[in-house]
Amino acid sequence: MDERLKELRNHMTTTELKDIRFDDEKKKLVMKRIINQKKSSKNWWPKGLSIIFSLAIITIIFFSGKHLLFNSSNLAQGSKEIPEKIVGQEGITQSDNANKIINSNQDDSRNLSKKEILYRMLNTNDYFKTAQGAYVYQNPFTEQEIYYKVRMEKGDLAGYEKEVNKQMNITRITIVNNNKLVTLHEEQKKYEMSGIGISLNEGSISLEEVFGKDLHGSSIIKYRERPPIASDSLFPFEIAANYLQDESQWEIEQQEEKYLGEKVIVIKGDLGALNSEKHQSVSFKLWVHKSSGILMKMETYSPEGNVVNSLVTQKFTLDKSIPSSEFQFNIPKDFKKIEHH
Known part of the structure; x- marks a missing residue:
């Protein structure tokens, strides 16, 4: 049946x-x-x-x-x-992004929110393995040329920075390797050596962690550890935290512009009273590397619209292999060690 x-x-x-x-x-x-x-x-x-x-x-x-x-x-x-790409801060946690490496050459064609841009600038450590290039930093008192190389792979940090100040006739070289930091003062023929306690495995930091309150309810900023190499450009934590904390004070002018062949986001805004006094400027403009949050260019302006402070990247390469020989401690024999007591 x-x-x-x-x-x-x-x-x-x-x-x-x-x-x-x-x-x-x-x-x-x-x-x-x-x-x-x-x-x-x-x-x-x-x-x-x-x-x-x-x-x-x-x-x-x-x-x-x-x-x-x-x-x-x-x-x-x-x-x-279809995996969801990085979304607004609401969907970002420290564990989700710990040790996350994102290919700098990815086709990140979508528009980023203000929170995403700020988050990337606070956590650039997570978005590239190696970087090398040069930029010029200038303010009303000095001009510095910075040449750098950084490698952050498998939790190990190696870095090289050469800082040239022509006005003061000073050249300083900083090398980071094997948890040690060496600074060479060429004109003085002296060098310093110390340990460096930076951990690349601590993971990313959320906006809530960065902008917190102390026991008295006052606003405080918690900093993430980052290498002391080309920090104004590669790890622009201070600029991002101080300039972009108040979203009502800045806007995204362009989501995708080309700078040295790289995709950048252009941001402009007004400086608060404290930053205005500190930088002798009332407004600013930032060119931010879209896929990593690295600061490629910066300008601050006087009330008359003149450039007061600037950072201009001249050479830039990401995720290209850098040999270990570039980070060796080659201290000249005639250099004397500076002892700190």
Whole structure:
């Protein structure tokens, strides 16, 4: 009997019932009719045919429901196959981004929110493995040329920075390797050596952690550890924290502009009273490397619109292999060690 019913169901769903569209309204009408028939005193419908008809209806409902369920499952599964890229700060946690490395050459064509831009500038450590280049930093009192190389792989830090101040005739070289830091003062023919306690494995820092309150309710800024190499550009934590904390004071002028062949986001805004006094400026403009948060260019302006402070990157390369020989402590023999007591 079961086999015969199965054959009948298959035959009906592939022939007479094949083109029937059994929507919710029709289901309600059929169920209402069946109920009315049960209440009727005259049961003129043959018992055997009632069973067959009911089975046919159940079969259609079953296959319709299964088809809808299958499509819904595919939609849900399909949404999981598309990983969500970094979203606003609400979806970012420290554990989610710990030791995260993002290819700097990725096609990050989507627009970033203000929180995402700020987050990347506070956590540039997580977005590249190596960097090398040069930039010029200038303020009303001095001009510095910075040449740098940094490698951060597998939790190990190695770095080189050469700072040239032509006005003061000073050249200083800083080398970081094997948890040690050496600074060479070329004009004085002296050098310093010390340990460096920076951990690259501490993970990213959230906006809530950066902008907190002390026990008295006063605003404080918690800093993330970062290498002391080209920090104004590669690790612009202070600039980001001080300039961009108040979202109402700045805006995104351009989501994607080209600078030295790299995609950058252009930001402009007003400086608060404290920053205005400190930098002798009232407004600023930043060119931020889109995929890493690195500061490529910066300008602050006087009330008259003149540039007061600036940082201009001249050479820039990310994630290109740098040999270990570039970070060796080659201290000249005639250099004397500076002892700190």
